[in-house]
Amino acid sequence: MLDYDVIVIGGGLGGISSGALLARQGRRVLVLEQSSQVGGCCSTFEKDGFHFDVGASIIEIIQPIEKVFKMLGTTLQKEMDLISCDPIMSFLFENGQNITYPLSVEKTGEMIRRISPEDGSRWAEFCAFSQDLMDVTLDTFFSEPASTLQDMAALIKKNPRFMKFLPVFMTSYQSVLEKFFKNETVLKTMSYQAFYFGLPPSLVPGPYAMVPYTEHEGIYYPKGGMIQIPLALQRLGEKFGMELRLNSHVTRVIIEKQRVKGVRLSDGTTITCKQVVSNINARTLYLKLIGAEYLPSMALRGLRSYEYSISVPMVYIGLDYEPPLEAHHSIFAASPEDMNRHYFEYIRKGKLAKKNFGLVCWSTHTDPSLAPSGHHILNVIPEGGYYLRDTTWDEEKPHFIERTIENLSKKAIPGLKDHVVAADCVTPLDFERRLMLPEGAIYSFQQDLPAQAVFRPSARSKVISGLYLAGSSTHPGGGVPTTIASGMIAAGLISKYES
């Protein structure tokens, strides 16, 4: 008798959600996580009394997450204390001006109208377009397999209105945005969200331009930190019999006659199973844990051809005062062209920007319990490439923390440097080493059109029987709701094909 029905490699959001759902189906499931806690990028660590989120900083587009919790027989709201963020976002302009958007769609429209009456009148049109796109794609593209042409046909069959939005995939985020908005100030409040997909606005596929609207559908933060999401999934999975082993590093997926038979751990232990769900990067899985010899040459070429999305160095700052910010997320306002320039001129060329760029997350604005009384937390995401032209991330790290704090103190958050009581940084190299994310790419492979849907590594392996993929390197890609959706898709496929 085999040791387990399913072994899940990696306790990130995709792995832990598929593990919980498969346990709910009555399967004997073992989740193997190489680190000391679940969640991967969606987790929280403690330093000097401050609870910093590792990577993910909010939940938005909540529907796929709610669906998974419903499939587990509960609700997201029952399993954690979700705090709604309002205002949703503040934009810091170089001239010292701030624009802060509230949750309300109508009030945001009024604010945009004050900046540009023409763009204000188009806001309602943009919202209607985005709402329609969101309704259709959440029901299809973001919750169903999309690995084969048959899958795509099934999506269209499920909701024929998906056809209407297919041409939008052939345009970019920037094109969609600029179709609705012309004013540069307005565009500067809607461009950064392209980086949520690891690419600049000129390369992100058009449908993702709905995000500046979907944020107004609700942005939430789980009380206690982002780790509450994977912890809730772990708890539910264990309720259904799922086993979790932490600090368990898988070194090999055992294959016989192109079918998975089990896994081998770094201590030499072999564990047998019927199916494997891999939540680690697809290239690492196929090339290091399985071996290139099992892949047809064309598939191997395809696998090697993927490029990685941007890396994200994170700076974690503990403060002994309340920073003069206005929202959970503050973003340095940047036009689509600023974003493209930053990507092509800095990130791709291995240069670090000298001025403020990126996102500042003020998590204690939403949940003060994350820091000691009277203290606050800022997670700063200045954006940067994996390769640095003149140095390495290990050498750069201490200077990077210092320079980030110095830059923020100059204009954006005056006085900040005098109130720093704790600081840390996770560089792209750290992400690579600690979370097994190649090139520190938290969104995994690029999420441009040639790496979407049928051109992304298949959730049900096309070369190895019994092998399923979850996580950011498979469909629908990186991000909190999408990786959870990938776990749901993998569990659904196993239920369909492995009775």
Added chain:
Amino acid sequence: MRNHSHFPWFSLIMIGAVVSIIWWRLLPEHKKEFYRNLARQAPDLPGRYMI
């Protein structure tokens, strides 16, 4: 001598080429970047479909 009425293929191809060049030149840089990125990765798509 036979009188052939040739369909003007050559003219059509030339007009098509000129229109394509003008269309490309008039495209904003970000749209060119989008299509360049697509074209650059096009040879990898059959392999990606197989994995």
